[in-house]
Amino acid sequence: MSSTAIACVAPRIPVARMRSIYRLEDVSKRLDKLPGKDHESLRATYERMLEKGEQRFQVKPSGLPVMDALYDELPNFHEVLDDVRRQIALCKDSSDALEITPLLLLGPPGVGKTHFARQLAELLGTGMGFVSMSSLTAGWVLSGASSQWRGARAGKVFEALVDGDYANPVMVVDEIDKAGGEAAYDPLGSLYSLLEHDTASSFIDEFAEVAVDASQVIWVATANDAGAIPDPILNRVNVYEVQAPDFAAARAIALRLYEKLRASHEWGQRFDVRPSDALLDRMAELAPREMRRAWMTAFGNARLAQRDTVLCDDLPSNGMKKSRIGFMQ
Numbered sequence: 001m002s003s004t005a006i007a008c009v010a011p012r013i014p015v016a017r018m019r020s021i022y023r024l025e026d027v028s029k030r031l032d033k034l035p036g037k038d039h040e041s042l043r044a045t046y047e048r049m050l051e052k053g054e055q056r057f058q059v060k061p062s063g064l065p066v067m068d069a070l071y072d073e074l075p076n077f078h079e080v081l082d083d084v085r086r087q088i089a090l091c092k093d094s095s096d097a098l099e100i101t102p103l104l105l106l107g108p109p110g111v112g113k114t115h116f117a118r119q120l121a122e123l124l125g126t127g128m129g130f131v132s133m134s135s136l137t138a139g140w141v142l143s144g145a146s147s148q149w150r151g152a153r154a155g156k157v158f159e160a161l162v163d164g165d166y167a168n169p170v171m172v173v174d175e176i177d178k179a180g181g182e183a184a185y186d187p188l189g190s191l192y193s194l195l196e197h198d199t200a201s202s203f204i205d206e207f208a209e210v211a212v213d214a215s216q217v218i219w220v221a222t223a224n225d226a227g228a229i230p231d232p233i234l235n236r237v238n239v240y241e242v243q244a245p246d247f248a249a250a251r252a253i254a255l256r257l258y259e260k261l262r263a264s265h266e267w268g269q270r271f272d273v274r275p276s277d278a279l280l281d282r283m284a285e286l287a288p289r290e291m292r293r294a295w296m297t298a299f300g301n302a303r304l305a306q307r308d309t310v311l312c313d314d315l316p317s318n319g320m321k322k323s324r325i326g327f328m329q
Contacts, residue, residue, distance in 0.1 A: 110287030
């Protein structure tokens with residue numbers, strides 16, 4: 001499906017309404033029951049909740065957003081973008097809230113999975129929370145730790161909703177297949193309820209112990225190996241196998257990144273409007289996430305040589321041949 005298959009009828013600017021994500025009465029009751037001493041962090045959390053109030057913006061696009069640039073920038077994510085467009089289309093002419101089925105982006109490192117999640121958050125106009133599962137040893141980072149433990153704090157989901165401005169932020173669970181922890185504690189356990197719309201509407205963080213509505217959170221998980229992900233998670237998400245872009249697409253990504261870097265910096269105006277074909281061919285050997293670093297190195301080397309043209313010799317010498325594995329020509 002091409003980016004023009006559905007006509008773009010509105011700009012990207014979303015329309016937001018307000019949504020209550022917790023009950024002030026519940027917070028007040030918890031605060032009143034706190035002992036006079038200790039629990040300073042929990043007391044501060046409740047006071048912050050009362051001060052900020054229970055209302056958050058819920059982003060709802062007034063029409064189909066313009067996504068042509070994303071289709072061009074992310075050629076290996078067209079299937080995911082198509083699905084996002086379909087789900088936006090369902091609510092654009094109604095009072096229904098925007099709901100996007102949790103996404104699992106499955107593919108090799110460096111193909112742009114995390115970058116896609118950031119671009120999705122920007123497209124929808126919401127905030128974004130980020131959790132790297134490869135560094136977790138327990139699920140409390142997502143769901144909070146009991147206030148009875150020393151150094152306990154609320155989890156990432158609670159923080160994104162309570163401290164943020166939106167009821168439907170994009171929450172990225174990066175490298176979900178690398179989640180580890182103690183044998184007696186499943187670090188993904190809290191996701192079983194968070195990924196279900198009905199149970200997520202009254203999610204209770206173990207630190208605050210106040211129900212919050214996490215049903216509107218837009219989940220994007222990334223992984224390299226589906227075999228390491230529990231079935232209860234796989235059954236709750238739409239799985240998309242993201243391949244490395246083919247050579248032509250990678251070349252186009254490299255060109256757009258060159259143009260973007262050149263246009264966004266004053267020093268960029270010194271350089272040629274377009275790099276050479278030979279240089280783009282070399283850049284196409286890299287994974288998308290490595291391209292920006294390579295361009296920055298090349299720009300810097302060219303300036304050190306007092307040139308306004310970036311040459312192949314300006315590219316970093318190490319790693320330029322390794323990432324070609326996985327490209328389809």
